[in-house]
Amino acid sequence: MPRAAASSDRRQTFFSRLLEEHARVFFFSLGKLWQNPAGTLLTALVIGITLALPAGLHALINNVDKLSYSWEGAAQSSLFLKDSVSAERGKDLARELNARPGVARTTYISRDQALAEFRKLSGFGEALDILDNNPLPAVITVTPMHKQSRDEINALVTDLSNLPEVDMAKLDQKWLERLYGIIDLLQRGVMVIAVLLSLAVIVTVANTIRLDIQARREEIIVMKLIGAPNSFIRRPFLYTGLWYGFTGSVVALIFVGVGMAALTGPVQNLAGLYESNFSLSGLSFFAVLQVFGAGIVLGWLGAFLTVSRHLSKIEPH
Amino acid sequence: MTDIIQFHDVSHRYEGGHDVLSHVSFSVKQGEMVFLTGASGAGKSTILRLVALIARATRGQVHVHGQTLASVKPRHIPAYRQRLGLVFQDFNLLNDRTVFDNVALPLIIRGHSHRDVGRQVRAALDQVDLLNKEKVYPLTLSGGEQQRVGIARAVVTKPDLILADEPTGNLDPEMAHEVMRIFERFNQVGVSVLVATHAIDLIKAMPHRMIHLEHGRISMKVPLSVRHAGDFPYA
Ligand SMILES: Nc1ncnc2c1ncn2[C@@H]1O[C@H](COP(=O)(O)OP(=O)(O)OP(=O)(O)O)[C@@H](O)[C@H]1O
Ligand SMILES: [Mg+2]
Numbered sequence: 001m002p003r004a005a006a007s008s009d010r011r012q013t014f015f016s017r018l019l020e021e022h023a024r025v026f027f028f029s030l031g032k033l034w035q036n037p038a039g040t041l042l043t044a045l046v047i048g049i050t051l052a053l054p055a056g057l058h059a060l061i062n063n064v065d066k067l068s069y070s071w072e073g074a075a076q077s078s079l080f081l082k083d084s085v086s087a088e089r090g091k092d093l094a095r096e097l098n099a100r101p102g103v104a105r106t107t108y109i110s111r112d113q114a115l116a117e118f119r120k121l122s123g124f125g126e127a128l129d130i131l132d133n134n135p136l137p138a139v140i141t142v143t144p145m146h147k148q149s150r151d152e153i154n155a156l157v158t159d160l161s162n163l164p165e166v167d168m169a170k171l172d173q174k175w176l177e178r179l180y181g182i183i184d185l186l187q188r189g190v191m192v193i194a195v196l197l198s199l200a201v202i203v204t205v206a207n208t209i210r211l212d213i214q215a216r217r218e219e220i221i222v223m224k225l226i227g228a229p230n231s232f233i234r235r236p237f238l239y240t241g242l243w244y245g246f247t248g249s250v251v252a253l254i255f256v257g258v259g260m261a262a263l264t265g266p267v268q269n270l271a272g273l274y275e276s277n278f279s280l281s282g283l284s285f286f287a288v289l290q291v292f293g294a295g296i297v298l299g300w301l302g303a304f305l306t307v308s309r310h311l312s313k314i315e316p317h
Numbered sequence: 318m319t320d321i322i323q324f325h326d327v328s329h330r331y332e333g334g335h336d337v338l339s340h341v342s343f344s345v346k347q348g349e350m351v352f353l354t355g356a357s358g359a360g361k362s363t364i365l366r367l368v369a370l371i372a373r374a375t376r377g378q379v380h381v382h383g384q385t386l387a388s389v390k391p392r393h394i395p396a397y398r399q400r401l402g403l404v405f406q407d408f409n410l411l412n413d414r415t416v417f418d419n420v421a422l423p424l425i426i427r428g429h430s431h432r433d434v435g436r437q438v439r440a441a442l443d444q445v446d447l448l449n450k451e452k453v454y455p456l457t458l459s460g461g462e463q464q465r466v467g468i469a470r471a472v473v474t475k476p477d478l479i480l481a482d483e484p485t486g487n488l489d490p491e492m493a494h495e496v497m498r499i500f501e502r503f504n505q506v507g508v509s510v511l512v513a514t515h516a517i518d519l520i521k522a523m524p525h526r527m528i529h530l531e532h533g534r535i536s537m538k539v540p541l542s543v544r545h546a547g548d549f550p551y552a
Contacts, residue, residue: 017428024425197366222409222482226470227398297550 003068014166022235029239033247039193043208043244047295048251050201054194056256059283061186069277077157079140080168085109087138093165094140102156105143111136137167150180198298201248205241205302212240213310219317230311237307245299249292256283319383320344321478322368327377329363337363338533341377347477347509350504352520353513355530361513364530365480368511369403370394381478391419399427402471402508404481408463410455410470416442417451419468427474434450441473442466445499461492468499472508479503486518493519 033040081090087110094108109117114136119128142160144153153171161169213220223233260282272276283291322345332504338360345351353361366372367379378413379386382400389397408418420438429437432517442448457516464484471479480546481500485493497519504510504525514520518529527539 013430015432020431021425021428219411222411223422223426224395225398225405225409226402226426227395227401228422228425230397232426277460 020081025235027091028241029236032191032236033240033243036290038289039122040244044247044251045203046204046246047201047244047299048255050197050206051248051252051291051295052202052255052259054190054197055283056259056286057186057190058287059256059260059281061183061190063280065184066281068176068183077144077162077169077171078141078158079163079166080170081140081165082167085138085165089165090138090140097140097142097160100156102145102148103142104145105140109139109141111138114139115157129305135207183214186278198294199247201295201298202302202305205244205299206306208244209241209303209306210310213237213307213314217314220311220314224314225316234304234307235312238303241299241301242296242304244303245295245297246292248299249295252291252295253283310315319347320380321347321349321382322511323378323380323545324367325380326380327359327367327374327379329367329372329375331372336375336533336552338367341476341530341535343535343538345509345527345536346507348504348507350501350510350525351512352525353511353526353530354515354517354520354527355536357515359530360533361530362482363533364372365482365513367414367513368480369401370397389539399423400450400478402476404464404467404471404479404484406483406486408455408460408467408487410463412455415452415454416447416458416466419455419466419475420451423470423474437468439474441469443477444472444502445469460493461495464488464492465497470497472503477508479508479510481510483514484512485514485516491518497523505546 041179057147081093085093090110091108094106097103111134115134118124118136142156144156148156157169177261220233223242260280264280267280268276322343324343325425327338327341328336330336334513337358341360341364363372367374367386369383370389373387381418384397411422414422417438420441421434424434424437427462429438439448439451445468447465447469448463449456450462450466455466458466465486468484471481479500484500485496493516496510500510500512501523524541526541527537528535528536529539
């Protein structure tokens with residue numbers, strides 16, 4: 001029992017010392033950056049711009065996505081009924097479909113109504129009299145409920161087209177499909193840009209830390225002479241990289257915020273002209289966390305790669 | 318008494334050069350203070366570098382604390398150096414940190430707790446008479462004071478072996494004398510001390526063994542008995 005207690009006690013002090021040491025380096029490296037505000041700000045600015053680009057594009061695309069989503073409510077689907085379906089059955093079907101989940105509204109248009117409407121709209125009035133019988137099918141127009149995903153609406157339309165009474169179903173939103181295609185492409189593009197710019201952040205931090213290591217060469221040698229292990233010498237540089245990433249993230253978020261604020265007014269104006277209540281949304285809480293996460297991880301990684309490469313080359317002689 | 322340092326027929330050459338040490342054998346006993354003398358380029362610093370594992374013997378064996386240095390792997394060098402106290406001619410202090418932080422560094426490297434650090438740093442600064450300077454930066458101190466900070470940093474972890482390479486080389490005679498006396502004080506409480514120095518005049522009156530190097534070879538070992546007799550082989 002005493003042995004187990006002693007060993008747990010030792011582990012306790014080991015961890016609390018490690019924590020104390022990390023806390024010390026955490027603030028020590030921050031203090032070092034504080035001593036050189038201009039240099040720190042410059043690095044943070046470069047990282048900030050690099051991170052702001054994908055973050056800002058991401059926010060813009062999300063807004064386009066949201067906008068297209070609000071248009072989707074206007075999408076209507078037309079169900080062309082088979083000629084064998086009676087007018088009564090057609091009306092009943094329209095009523096049944098109205099009760100289906102995901103359906104907001106249905107309207108039955110009989111063959112006669114369809115012909116009358118066509119006559120009126122097409123201007124072929126007299127010409128149609130030549131025909132012996134009405135060539136137009138009866139139609140049920142279905143308005144899907146708001147707030148459904150694209151997949152849900154597509155599934156609904158497929159279901160409806162499989163009804164025995166329905167000859168063909170048509171979702172009248174090809175252009176929306178195309179828009180989605182473009183948005184997908186843009187999202188992929190932003191991802192590629194994000195990967196490339198992540199490399200740029202790593203290189204920026206790595207280069208800054210490399211200069212830092214060179215400037216502190218003597219100090220590193222002295223540390224090695226008095227028995228500092230590599231992990232000890234490396235630690236402040238890793239935290240410096242982490243701080244660069246963090247401050248870069250803050251700068252990036254400020255840039256994105258300012259950019260969004262600048263766009264809000266004109267967007268609201270434009271939305272007003274289209275009688276829409278669309279408004280620009282900024283980065284989500286999750287996206288903000290992602291920016292911080294990316295900055296910190298990339299900064300740390302950039303520092304880690306350089307320090308590992310350069311530290312072993314600096315030895316007392 | 319056991320030996321804390323043993324050199325067995327040690328030779329050393331720097332890459333691409335000739336032998337700067339050849340067939341050097343000597344030992345330093347636990348608790349002993351020894352002076353390493355010789356002209357510039359004789360190889361004094363090289364001997365200290367071999368002991369501190371800054372360089373490795375080309376031939377022969379070096380033992381420190383009973384350990385064969387050839388068997389110490391590079392990744393174990395930090396742990397090995399932590400058992401030594403190193404003092405340098407140009408002090409090697411970190412000038413962007415206070416005296417306190419400089420002396421604290423070896424303790425922080427070893428992971429001592431915050432409270433421990435404060436107590437031991439003040440004890441070390443007290444031993445070199447610099448307790449009132451803990452908050453100042455090294456460059457505001459005189460050379461002698463800076464070297465005493467360097468000594469405090471070397472002894473703060475209570476090593477049983479101190480290596481000093483021309484610790485008085487940059488000091489005026491009075492300060493040099495003071496620094497040597499500090500080393501003697503540590504030696505009196507059982508710490509082994511190996512000092513490389515030019516300053517023959519300074520150590521003439523000090524009753525410690527001397528090892529004299531010439532062109533990488535030991536040309537003379539002056540035992541304690543001779544030193545006590547007051548005889549000095551240099552006129
Ligand atoms: N890094 C090195 N590479 C090559 N040769 C070296 C190196 N360091 C020292 N030497 C040579 O080794 C020899 C011994 O040098 P060492 O520094 O041990 O002498 P020293 O006795 O300490 O001299 P000093 O009193 O001037 O400090 C000298 O000839 C020197 O030129
Ligand atoms: Mg020398």
